[in-house]
Amino acid sequence: MTSSAPNADFRDLVAFDALEDEKITPFSLDGTPVVVIRDGEQVHAFAGKCPHKDAPLEQGAFCRTAKGSVLVCPWHKAVFDAVDGSLVEPLALDPLPQYPVQIVDGRVLVGLRPMQRQAPQKRQETESVLLLGAGAAAVSAAVTLRAEGFAGTISMVSEEKDLPYDRTALSKTVLVSETEKAHAPPVREESFYAERGIRRIRGRVREFDPQTRTAELEDGTRLTADHVLIATGAVTRKPDIPGVDMQGVYTLHREADAERIAALLNPDLAVTIVGAGFIGLEAASSLRQRGVGVTIISDTEIPMEKQFGREIGIRLRQLHEENGVAFVSDARVMEIYSDESKDGVATASGVELDDGTRLPAAFVLLGVGVTPATGYVLGLERDECGAIVVNGQMRVMAGGDTCSNVYAAGDASAIIHDGAPRRIEHWRHAEIQGRIAALAMMGHDTPNVPMPWFWTQQFGKKIELLGWGESFDNVALEGDIRGFRFLATYLKDGRPVALAGAGRATDMARAAVDFEGFLAEKA
Numbered sequence: 001m002t003s004s005a006p007n008a009d010f011r012d013l014v015a016f017d018a019l020e021d022e023k024i025t026p027f028s029l030d031g032t033p034v035v036v037i038r039d040g041e042q043v044h045a046f047a048g049k050c051p052h053k054d055a056p057l058e059q060g061a062f063c064r065t066a067k068g069s070v071l072v073c074p075w076h077k078a079v080f081d082a083v084d085g086s087l088v089e090p091l092a093l094d095p096l097p098q099y100p101v102q103i104v105d106g107r108v109l110v111g112l113r114p115m116q117r118q119a120p121q122k123r124q125e126t127e128s129v130l131l132l133g134a135g136a137a138a139v140s141a142a143v144t145l146r147a148e149g150f151a152g153t154i155s156m157v158s159e160e161k162d163l164p165y166d167r168t169a170l171s172k173t174v175l176v177s178e179t180e181k182a183h184a185p186p187v188r189e190e191s192f193y194a195e196r197g198i199r200r201i202r203g204r205v206r207e208f209d210p211q212t213r214t215a216e217l218e219d220g221t222r223l224t225a226d227h228v229l230i231a232t233g234a235v236t237r238k239p240d241i242p243g244v245d246m247q248g249v250y251t252l253h254r255e256a257d258a259e260r261i262a263a264l265l266n267p268d269l270a271v272t273i274v275g276a277g278f279i280g281l282e283a284a285s286s287l288r289q290r291g292v293g294v295t296i297i298s299d300t301e302i303p304m305e306k307q308f309g310r311e312i313g314i315r316l317r318q319l320h321e322e323n324g325v326a327f328v329s330d331a332r333v334m335e336i337y338s339d340e341s342k343d344g345v346a347t348a349s350g351v352e353l354d355d356g357t358r359l360p361a362a363f364v365l366l367g368v369g370v371t372p373a374t375g376y377v378l379g380l381e382r383d384e385c386g387a388i389v390v391n392g393q394m395r396v397m398a399g400g401d402t403c404s405n406v407y408a409a410g411d412a413s414a415i416i417h418d419g420a421p422r423r424i425e426h427w428r429h430a431e432i433q434g435r436i437a438a439l440a441m442m443g444h445d446t447p448n449v450p451m452p453w454f455w456t457q458q459f460g461k462k463i464e465l466l467g468w469g470e471s472f473d474n475v476a477l478e479g480d481i482r483g484f485r486f487l488a489t490y491l492k493d494g495r496p497v498a499l500a501g502a503g504r505a506t507d508m509a510r511a512a513v514d515f516e517g518f519l520a521e522k523a
Helices: 136-147 190-195 255-264 278-289 310-322 427-441 505-513 515-522
Strands: 010-015 024-029 032-039 042-047 061-065 068-072 079-081 087-089 101-104 107-111 128-132 153-158 198-202 205-209 214-217 222-224 227-230 234-236 249-251 270-274 293-297 326-328 333-337 340-342 345-347 350-353 358-360 363-366 370-372 388-390 395-398 401-408 413-417 420-422 453-458 461-467 474-480 485-492 495-502
Touching: 010 024, 032 068, 032 107, 042 101, 061 505, 068 505, 128 136, 136 153, 136 227, 136 427, 190 198, 227 427, 249 255, 255 363, 270 278, 270 350, 278 293, 278 310, 278 453, 310 326, 310 453, 310 461, 310 474, 310 485, 388 395, 388 401, 401 427, 427 453, 461 505, 495 505, 495 515, 505 515
Parallel strands: 128 153, 128 227, 153 198, 227 401, 249 363, 270 293, 270 363, 293 326, 388 413
Antiparallel strands: 010 107, 024 032, 032 042, 061 068, 068 079, 079 087, 101 107, 205 214, 214 222, 234 370, 333 350, 340 345, 350 358, 395 401, 413 420, 453 461, 461 495, 474 485, 485 495
16 A cells, blocks of 8 residues: 565564554654554654654644545644655754654564665755854745755845744743753754855845845945845834843843843842743743742733733633742833943833833843834835735835845835735744745745734643634634633634644644635634
8 A cells, every 4th residue: 555665674563454544653663752643544654752852743634635634743833744754844944754654464564774865966055045144034935945946046144143933942841941951952063054055144234226236235245146135134123212232131132131041040130021922921930930929010900901802811821820930010111221230331220111110120021023124125015014015925116016036035025915015923923934935936836824822821821823813803702711722713704714733733733724614623
């Protein structure tokens, strides 16, 4: 029924008839975890853990889609082809190892060694790609280009000295770590870039001209290429209040930010966080786990109500309060004040609110959002926040038309959805966009941009959200919100527009690849 390696040793794992169709079944292959999937009369075997973060794939989902069967990771929604394990969508950047299968006398036998993948045919040897940025979108593009056989030159420009890293770890795990371990994991090791001939250039882009595809760095270096991807992400937004640039006021957007904060922490500190969005709440969770006292200043009573709705927002606030986080709601910070100086430099001592209240703090952390880092780009269509508007292939727009061989992805971009530009500030979406841009550069057919998915983790509780950020007027809830085991369907004029879940990994995995189909099955 399926191919096998000619000289591989095999192990008898299960009777064919014992496998339930479309079910992911885990096995141990001489101590190595594998999953076996029966797809009609076919049986396929794969590594049992996702190559991204070792998620147990039996907790994910097998789905039949219009383009074929797929396997979806339960944790971060990487999507793999369920026939050969090839990568369909990130977060993973590698294919899923596939094991050979034989069916003999009604028994399923699986080979002990993964099957070798055929190397892609080299192509476009004389062409060049310039990646402006080194975040999720740029790295995904670089990985995809080489994985698909692009043999030309690839250059990646970044302001940061460190290897491209997993930015999602900054608020989720880095702050929890002791100082010597407070580092975000690299997306790829140094050897990856060297072995694949990806040139890393440290510098800040002063100007980019899409018409000539030429970037000028601050040191005067000029770079041009046949294909250019704008993926410089975003910069932290700072509120227009006195004292915001004072020493002792921090943001959390880069690894250096997290390292500086982690080095300060001890249980005797009391910290003020301005903003109750994703960064503010995740940072509060991490800081409390280090024993630090935390007060959150927010202009709304219910955190993340716009994203999750009132009931889930209330539960999130309760979760934080149960863990010792204090909230000051419906308040605005008017000033960050200083009562002391270090080495003659004024240092933040706390915040003053609009009612005159002064709240002392060892330091102040700002979590009030980001702004697309696109000021250096000449021309091109922008959304109201300055993000570069792109079509479904990530091609940039100029005067209503696409601009030849120039792309944008990640936080710097806004993709047209339902007739309007949408900026999605999430890691998985950025990786997907970078992958699509790379496929377009190579002339491949590009997949449709999937519905954006992201997650937040706070005090060990994970909530996933699937949607385009559309407004909603009703929320249908099922399950136990108190125990963080629920599914929430968000509706606008009776039409489902988003889905949130906690403790429902398989459901969210299925919905991530077939939103409408999942809802139809559930109805």
